[in-house]
Amino acid sequence: MAELEVAKSTKKIIETAKDKEKSLWHKIKEMALEIGIIIFAVSLSIAFHSWSEARHEQHQVHVFLKGVRIDLMKDMGEMNEDIKAYKNQKKAFHYLGNIPKGQTANSDSLKLFAPYFYNFTGYGGNTGRYEGFKSSGKIGFIENDDLQNSILDLYEEKIPRLTISTDFYKTQKLKFADYITDNTLDYPSGNITKVMASDPVKNRSQIYLSSVNQIISNYESCTEQMKEIVKVIDAEFPPKK
Incomplete structure (x- = not known):
């Protein structure tokens, strides 16, 4: 799921950067939003992976x-x-x-x-x-x-x-x-x-x-x-x- 969100946001950032109809300020806001989504998705993925790994470790214990x-x-x-x-x-x-x-x-x-x-x-x-x-x-x-x-x-x-x-x-x-x-x-x-x-x-x-x-x-x-x-x-x- 995180990989999908990152891919979608990355694609949107590229499309926004190429859009000649939007102003620079509008592009910056949209790209910043997508970057935020990427950071959140990656952080959530890392946290979930860490939780899953810790849970597996404690099961072994x-x-x-x-x-x-x-x-x-x-x-x-x-x-x-x-x-x-x-x-x-x-x-x-x-x-x-x-x-x-x-x-x-x-x-x-x-x-x-x-x-x-x-x-x-x-x-x-x-x-x-x-x-x-x-x-x-x-x-x-x-x-x-x-x-x-x-x-x-x-x-x-x-x-x-x-x-x-x-x-x-x-x-x-x-x-x-x-x-x-x-x-x-x-x-x-x-x-x-x-x-x-x-x-x-x-x-x-x-x-x-x-x-x-x-x-x-x-x-x-x-x-x-x-x-x-x-x-x-x-x-x-x-x-x-």
Whole structure:
């Protein structure tokens, strides 16, 4: 529509300029009117285009945030289970680290804690939606600056910090497993209770305790921020009942 108005007004300006029957002052008034129409039509077209583009951007933001909410709810469930697992690992290594000097490990206690000595727990990460939105340059479309910053902080700071801590823990736990394997004879009836009470195992266990505390803290920091993000998303886009 704007293009049509511009074309019509442009044609009229040309015709007016060529009209020899009209006075100069009359031509100027008519041409000024047509120029005004052109300016208005172009401005209206730009405004409509900007509005349409902004509306499309916010639709994309809405879809993204609804999807992120789903991801975060799933992540919080998984993270809470991970926290439970790490708390059990904390108990297991606390037991090893506090075996009295000169005593061997208790066989029943080793059986009880065995699942936590060698298994690995880490954040799998539902980050694909966020990474895709970020790589397309659309994070800036989120108009709520606090929400945008909170999402960036979660995915760019807190989750990477959690991943680093769990990766380090996994590396150290592999070394722990290697030591047990290299020094155990005639398993399970051999010297396993003595090896598990040895100074190297006790020392490593004390180190694991501090690492586990840090990991649990990183998990809790992530889940708290996830709750806040979900709360803000629900306030801006209330879930349909």
